[in-house]
Amino acid sequence: MDETEDEPRVTETLPPDAHALPVRVYYEDTDFSGFVYHASYLRFMERGRTELLRGLAGDQSELHREADGLVFVVRRMTLDYLKPALMDDALTVLTATRELRGASMHLDQEVRRGDEVLVRAEVVVACVRDGRAVRLPEALRRRLGRR
Numbered sequence: 001m002d003e004t005e006d007e008p009r010v011t012e013t014l015p016p017d018a019h020a021l022p023v024r025v026y027y028e029d030t031d032f033s034g035f036v037y038h039a040s041y042l043r044f045m046e047r048g049r050t051e052l053l054r055g056l057a058g059d060q061s062e063l064h065r066e067a068d069g070l071v072f073v074v075r076r077m078t079l080d081y082l083k084p085a086l087m088d089d090a091l092t093v094l095t096a097t098r099e100l101r102g103a104s105m106h107l108d109q110e111v112r113r114g115d116e117v118l119v120r121a122e123v124v125v126a127c128v129r130d131g132r133a134v135r136l137p138e139a140l141r142r143r144l145g146r147r
Helices: 038-057 060-066 138-145
Strands: 019-024 071-081 090-100 104-113 116-129
Touching (some): 038 071, 038 090, 038 104
16 A cells, blocks of 8 residues: 555654563454454553653653653554564564654654564654643653654
8 A cells, every 4th residue: 555645654664772662462462363452552552652751761650749740641643553463472562752842752653573563653642730731841851852
């Protein structure tokens, strides 16, 4: 399928310094056909984003307490399912910063089996406090900008 202007832009490859999270596919991640259920990829990618932030800023619940209720919420996510994963597959979730804006971070993610890209995603994560968008903390912004 050729990409058109109406289709979302997806990355061709992520940078070599992208955060990598190994994930094993378990029975609970699959559907009746034995393929990974589409929503399982969302959980895998959430773990990848969480571990990226944990490595840069520590535990999110600690950040929430120290920053007066700061949380991160997914504002938009565009997925491109390319190939299926199967039970017992060893996968890697790669997460990279594409762009930082005032109150949001734009991330690219891939789920791979070896060098084979199975799923690509563009994710916009908003920084929120008390239900309102707030600027990303400067320390986190600096760390994310280096990735």
